Amino acid sequence: MSSDQSSSDNFAKAIWQKDVDHFTHPWQMFDSFPQEGSMILEKAEGSYLIDIEGNRYLDAVGGLWCTNIGQGREEMADAIADQVRKLAYASPFVDSTTIPGAQLASTLAELAPGSLNHVLFSCGGSTAIDSAYRLIQYYQNCRGLHDKKHIIARDASYHGSTYIAMSIGGKKADHPPEFDYERDTIHHVSSPNFYRAPQHESEDAFLDFLVNELEQKILEIGADKVAAFFAEPILGAGGVVVPPAGYHKRTHELCKQYDVLYVSDEVVTAFGRLGHWFASQDVFGIQPDIITCAKGLSSGYLPLGATIYSDEMHAVISEQGKDRCFTSGYTYSGHPVCCAAALKNIEIMQRENIFENASNVGDYFGEQLKTLLELPIVGEVRGYRLMQCVEFVTNKDTRENFPDTVDIGKLISDSADAKGLMVRPIGNLNVMSPPLIITKEEVDFVVSTLRSSIVDVMEPLGY
Numbered sequence: 001m002s003s004d005q006s007s008s009d010n011f012a013k014a015i016w017q018k019d020v021d022h023f024t025h026p027w028q029m030f031d032s033f034p035q036e037g038s039m040i041l042e043k044a045e046g047s048y049l050i051d052i053e054g055n056r057y058l059d060a061v062g063g064l065w066c067t068n069i070g071q072g073r074e075e076m077a078d079a080i081a082d083q084v085r086k087l088a089y090a091s092p093f094v095d096s097t098t099i100p101g102a103q104l105a106s107t108l109a110e111l112a113p114g115s116l117n118h119v120l121f122s123c124g125g126s127t128a129i130d131s132a133y134r135l136i137q138y139y140q141n142c143r144g145l146h147d148k149k150h151i152i153a154r155d156a157s158y159h160g161s162t163y164i165a166m167s168i169g170g171k172k173a174d175h176p177p178e179f180d181y182e183r184d185t186i187h188h189v190s191s192p193n194f195y196r197a198p199q200h201e202s203e204d205a206f207l208d209f210l211v212n213e214l215e216q217k218i219l220e221i222g223a224d225k226v227a228a229f230f231a232e233p234i235l236g237a238g239g240v241v242v243p244p245a246g247y248h249k250r251t252h253e254l255c256k257q258y259d260v261l262y263v264s265d266e267v268v269t270a271f272g273r274l275g276h277w278f279a280s281q282d283v284f285g286i287q288p289d290i291i292t293c294a295k296g297l298s299s300g301y302l303p304l305g306a307t308i309y310s311d312e313m314h315a316v317i318s319e320q321g322k323d324r325c326f327t328s329g330y331t332y333s334g335h336p337v338c339c340a341a342a343l344k345n346i347e348i349m350q351r352e353n354i355f356e357n358a359s360n361v362g363d364y365f366g367e368q369l370k371t372l373l374e375l376p377i378v379g380e381v382r383g384y385r386l387m388q389c390v391e392f393v394t395n396k397d398t399r400e401n402f403p404d405t406v407d408i409g410k411l412i413s414d415s416a417d418a419k420g421l422m423v424r425p426i427g428n429l430n431v432m433s434p435p436l437i438i439t440k441e442e443v444d445f446v447v448s449t450l451r452s453s454i455v456d457v458m459e460p461l462g463y
């Protein structure tokens with residue numbers, strides 16, 4: 001071994017150890033982490049990640065649903081560096097702004113559907129949800145509807161990790177009892193996952209059940225007490241759940257009927273993942289009162305989130321609350337460097353017509369992944385365009401899951417890692433959301449590599 005090689009091995013080991021000793025990661029497992037530690041990623045090019053040992057992976061996870069335009073773009077580095085040189089920071093409070101902040105707010109108002117013309121900036125998806133929640137309270141108080149504070153969300157939904165965002169989320173696995181949650185004013189209805197609701201004989205019957213359940217929940221709490229319904233257009237971390245056709249329209253109609261605000265959490269689905277700037281109207285035909293977004297807004301180059309809300313809400317809060325401070329926001333709301341990155345990201349998406357690729361290659365991705373259904377442990381392949389997941393079962397007829405101890409999703413993703421492919425394990429699932437620039441050839445690599453990884457894991461388990 002050369003001395004260069006041995007010093008780079010020592011460096012890698014030292015980083016590994018520092019990480020284990022000091023970096024408490026989101027969703028870390030305290031039992032296995034000290035032995036297993038982290039994979040150390042050092043570089044990226046387009047849709048590929050490269051680890052500290054020089055191994056290259058096709059990143060079919062897109063970072064964490066976020067590297068939409070792909071990594072390593074010089075133009076992005078230049079836009080960020082230019083803004084740092086010009087003005088790295090200025091306060092956004094009260095009456096001071098920056099050129100990128102004002103420009104991005106206006107661009108988002110143009111791109112967002114209907115009357116969503118006002119933007120609260122935040123640092124990511126969780127804080128976009130937190131800001132939406134506080135805005136809703138403020139709005140209902142301005143209307144004099146002081147009891148209208150209850151929230152309805154769905155089982156298996158994920159809305160982030162601040163106190164309120166996690167409480168709104170309905171993923172049971174994300175709610176260990178050691179953390180506390182707001183329970184009194186937050187309620188959950190069923191996840192619209194037809195595969196996991198086999199007692200309903202058709203998707204239409206399931207849809208009727210879901211709509212009725214939501215209406216009953218509103219009536220049970222009291223329509224005068226329900227402030228808002230929070231919904232991801234496609235549930236992401238809860239298992240890429242595409243609701244039955246017509247679900248969005250009918251739940252939206254119910255919300256309008258009972259004066260309940262509709263919050264579309266587009267942290268994952270916006271900025272091209274489903275082929276459009278926003279999915280709420282262009283894919284699902286609804287006009288929400290609030291859209292939250294983050295991730296693809298800056299394609300992961302810098303942290304940024306936005307809560308985009310309607311003219312109607314703005315008219316109420318600016319009239320009723322006009323003699324008070326609107327005490328919501330952060331030091332980094334509309335951070336000029338993050339906004340400059342988002343503006344360049346949006347310009348690249350437009351100029352390169354990236355959404356056309358997301359639509360065409362996304363449809364191809366969905367079709368090709370469905371070929372995995374031939375395998376005995378693949379129970380379902382579901383998703384839309386560049387948001388997909390494969391669910392593993394021990395038996396296709398009973399749809400029984402593997403026991404947690406098998407950790408099937410992780411076994412398969414580990415096997416894929418070794419073959420140069422990253423997919424995201426979530427329990428019995430492998431979830432994928434590649435950069436929107438992925439090619440058909442790369443999709444072929446993802447599907448064939450995932451297939452061989454499943455086969456490798458399946459055989460020792462006796463299939």
Ligand SMILES: Cc1ncc(COP(=O)(O)O)c(C=O)c1O
Nearest residue numbers: 124125126158159160236265267
């Ligand atoms: C739908 C949805 N909302 C909110 C969030 C939270 O975003 P962040 O992790 O940027 O705070 C996520 C993160 O995955 C998400 O998927």
